[in-house]
Amino acid sequence: MTNNDEPKIKLPKTHPHLAKLVIDPADWHEFERQFEDRPEVKIRKLGTSEPDQWTVWVGCASEMVKHLLEENW
DSSP: OOOGGSOOOOTTTTEEEEEEEOOOGGGGGHHEEEEETTTTEEEEEEEEOOOOOOEEEEEEOOOOOHHHHHOOO
16 A cells, blocks of 8 residues: 555544554454553544455554554554
8 A cells, every 4th residue: 555545534633643553353343442442542544445454543642652553563
């Protein structure tokens, strides 16, 4: 996927950093559960066009949060 193919995602001022994660669909519910009540992240978009890997775009409150997500997921 090139940058031109990236979705246009509006980020709130509170979460100006966008992390792009690729996850196994089997992990989706665990991922969503872990982050639904975390104020430092906001799930912005879920791409499910690939059957064996989904792309999740997450708005992050800081560059450090973005880095930690990208390194650990």
